[in-house]
Amino acid sequence: MKDIKILGPGCANCKTTYQLVRDVAAAKGVAIQLEKVEDMAAILGYGIMSTPGVVIDGKVVHAGGIPDRKKVESWL
Numbered sequence: 001m002k003d004i005k006i007l008g009p010g011c012a013n014c015k016t017t018y019q020l021v022r023d024v025a026a027a028k029g030v031a032i033q034l035e036k037v038e039d040m041a042a043i044l045g046y047g048i049m050s051t052p053g054v055v056i057d058g059k060v061v062h063a064g065g066i067p068d069r070k071k072v073e074s075w076l
Helices: 012-028 040-045 069-075
Strands: 002-007 032-037 053-056 059-063
Touching: 002 012, 012 032, 012 069
Parallel strands: 002 032
Antiparallel strands: 002 053, 053 059
């Protein structure tokens, strides 16, 4: 199971990214632990300056803008 965090203050792009990751994981049948992180101190702790950010198993894989579906599929 992959531990995935979506980092962002709750903007539309952050919500869209959260939903996209959830949908792709469900479509691929991949078990994930998905968490939304909105605390700015925690976000900055990952070095994210542009949201949304995506962290998988403790590693930042994306920052700024909504990732495309193919990119999300490659992470899973």
